[in-house]
Amino acid sequence: MTASTNSLGRLLARRLALIALAVALVNLTAVALRYASQPEELARSALQRQVESLAAGIAGDGAGLRIAADRRAPFDAHPSDYAFVLVDAAGATVASANSDLLPLQRAWLQDGAAIDADLTHAGRRLRVAARAIDHDGESLRLVVGMTGDPDRWLLRALLDELATHVALPLVPVVLLLIGTSATLVRRAMAPVMAAAAWARALHPGAANPAPPTGGTVPDEVADLVDALGRALERLESALSAERRRSAEAAHALRTPLAVLAARIDALPPGPATDALARDIRALTRTVQQLLSAATADIAAPGTTAIDLADIAAGVAAQLAPFAHVQGATLSLHADPRGAAARAAPAAVELALGNLVENAVLHGGRAITIEAGPSPLLRVRDDGPSLPAGHEQAIFEPFQRGPQAAPGGAGLGLSIVRRAMASQDGAVEARNPPQGGAEFSLRFRAAAD
Amino acid sequence: MRLLLVEDHPPLAEALAAGLARGGFAVDCAGSAAEARRSAAGAAYDLVVLDIGLPDGSGLALLAEWRRGDGPPVLLLTARGELHDRVAGLDTGADDYLVKPVEIPELLARCRAVLRRPGARTGPALSEGPLMLDTATRNATLHGERLPLARREIGVLGQLLRRSGRVVPRAQLEQAVYGFDEVVGPNALEAAVSRLRKVLEAADAPLTVVTVRGVGWMLAPAGEAGKRP
Incomplete structure (x- = not known):
């Protein structure tokens, strides 16, 4: 499976994340609604947090008890809003802040009970939490009160509640879900991926790898692999029939041409005989090209x-006599760094042979073949340049350029392109700055 | 020179036989593998021109049979021109391989080239048109006139004449012209070829040495391009 955004694993992970988000939203709404309907709960929670904070800050023993400065800080910073009183077992105040805000009531100091109160004092609403504290075996009572909330105790309590009730339980569950589902999907899709890799490696007419089989392949995938295998078989038999037909056509066409070519020799020499010989050569070339075209792309x-x-x-070497007769010279320049490639020799020969023939027939006098650097072959000639803007059109079958050689069928370059495609290669044409035309054949690198 | 033509297509057999006969061969025809077998057993042929597709079997099987014994040199003539067909033919032991259709001058040239191979039943003289090389005396003549060629140039000419009209790869030429213990300069072969070409040109020979740079050289008709008989 590729890392595309459409892979099943990613799709599932996205869906799960969305579901988790929706659940979180529902949860958030529920928690928010609960506190909106019971605001005193929130105040109690906020004060409880302050009680716990102060209790953790108690230091010293006996009469020397005090509260750490950082715990007192919010109280000292807001003398008209927050207050606390720490009382020992005997009822004596041990530590306090802004105690004038807190009219201590007897009930608040009773042993053991946790008391929450909501009252009006000095014209302001006062909310109080009184708790029993145990410090080194000593029973203390801590009373915390608030009349305003400049430090946003209520908001902090709310966020704390949300984190505790929503984020903490949900996040690990979501992560676990996404992780396991990704693993499960990957495992479940492995046979599909194996089948896809197999199908990609298939090439009609070539020796193909065996389909992935074994106990772990699910029936659905096995069915797909089987169906592909059958399709390939049908294609193979169609291809072999095509090849057989090409061979039969080759024989059927070449033999009468051979009779013609042989009979020409018996004619008295003269312009008519020469013309006939040229016509037979052109016809021979066309037949050869038609046959090559039939097989070029199934190599x-x-x-x-x-x-x-x-x-x-x-x-x-093969085309040098032909080139000489046409008044052209061939030369080969092999790159000293080598010219390696991965390709079928017959297809390379077909592509290069057609390019060289093409160069000779289009009026090139000096034709250079460059082999290398790997994995390239180039054919350069000094004939007329390619028609501007037609660098691609010339590769179409039966497309004959304005300077096309008389008698050609316009198949040469389309054969080149198809032979190259059969080898996963490419052909390019251009007009080099020094004039003439240049064709490049790019093959797969030998290391591929 | 006695030649056996094995070809099952009657009009083609007749046309090829006529062309070969005009080229100076005494030609016998066989239309099937069985007939070819009988003919080859009954007479000593200097050369066999063999079609691969025969009605009663493959010409390649026949070739393999002959190669097991002391058979005649064989030139394959076939409609199958694919690379692997050519390789299979030459691997089976064919001396040369031609794809149909072929023009008679080309066929004659190939036949002569096969007969010129070392070990073939041929005399000491190599020739192409009016150009002749006596490999025994190492004298080259044009219309009977001796050409002023040095030893190495004679060596080059001999190799080119054996494969006249086709490219002789550089390595093959080097191997044939120079001894193993000879110290050869990097351009010695080019120099010999260039002198040979000048001598042919000076003598107004209808043949010249064509360079296929990076590959080798070939002996080919001189003069204006495109003037092919």
Whole structure:
């Protein structure tokens, strides 16, 4: 499976995250609603937090008890809003802040009970929490009160409640869900991925790898693999029929041409005989191209590394007599760094041979084949340049350029393109600055 | 020179036989593998031109049979021109391989080239048109006139004549012209080829040495391009 945004794993993770978000929202609303309907609960919670904070800040023993400065700080900072009183078992005040805000009531100091009160004192609403505190075995009572809330105790209490009731329980569950589902999906999709990798490696007409099988492949995937295998078989048989037909056509066409070519020799020499010989040569070339065109794109891609310079030398040697007759010279320049590629030699020969023939027939006098640097072959000629803007159109079958050689069928470059495509390669044409035309064949690198 | 033509297509067999006969061969025809087997057993042929697709079997099987014994040199002539067909033919032991259709001059040239191979039943003389090389005396002549060629140039000419009209790879030429213990300068071969070309040109020969730079050289008709018979 690729890391595309549409992979099933990612899709599921996104959905789960959305569900988690929705659950969190519902939870948040519930908590918020609860506190909105019971505001005294929130005040109690806020004061309880202050009690706990102060209790943790008690230091010293006996009569020397005091509260750490940082715990007292909010009280000292807001003398008209917050207050506390710490009372020992005997009822004596041990520590306090802004105690004038807190009219101590007897009930608040009774042993053991946790008391929350909501009253009006000096014209302001006062909320109080009185708690029993145990410090080194000594029973103390702590009373905390608030008349205003400049330090936002209520808000902090609310956020704290939300974190405790929403975030803490949800986050680990969501993470766990996403993690396990991703793992499960990956595991469940493994056979599909294996089948996809197998299908990608298939090439009609080539030796194909065996389909993925085994006990772990689910029936649904096995069915898909089976269906693909059958489709491939049908394609294979169609292809082999096509190849057989091409071979039959080759024989059927070449033999009568051979009779013609042989009979020409018996004719008395003269302009008519020469013209006939030229016509037969052109017809021969067209037949050859039609046959090549029929098989060019079903060549199996090469599986071994080859030396492009070797093949180029063979093509140059094969076409040199033809080029000489046409008044052209061939030369081969092999890059000293080598010209390795991964391709089927027959397809390379077909592509390069057609390019060289094309260069000769289009009026090139000096034609250079460059082998390398890997994995490139180039054919450069000094003939007329390619028609501007037609660099792609010339690769279409039966497309004949304005300077096309007489008698050509316009198949040469389309054969080149198809032969290259069969090898996962590409052909490019351009007009080099020094004039003429240049074709480049790019193959798969040998290391691929 | 006695030649056996094995070809099952009657009009083609007749046309090729006529062309080969005009080229100076005494031609016998066989239309099937069985007939070819009988003919080859009954007479000593200097050369066999063999079609691969025969009605009663593959020409390649016939070739393999002959190669097991002391058979005649074989030139394959076939409609199958794919690279792997050519490789299979030459691997089975064919001396050369031609794809149909072929023009008679080309066929004759290839036949002569096969017969010129070392070990083939041929005399000491190599020739192409009016150009002749006596490999025994190492004398090259044009229309009977001796050409002023040095030893190495004669060596180059000999190799080019053996494969006239086709490219002789540089390595093959080097190997044939120079001894193993000879110290050869980097451009010695180019120099020899260049002198040979000048001598041919000076003598107004209808043949010249064509350079296929980076590959090798070939002996080909001189003069204006495109003037092919």
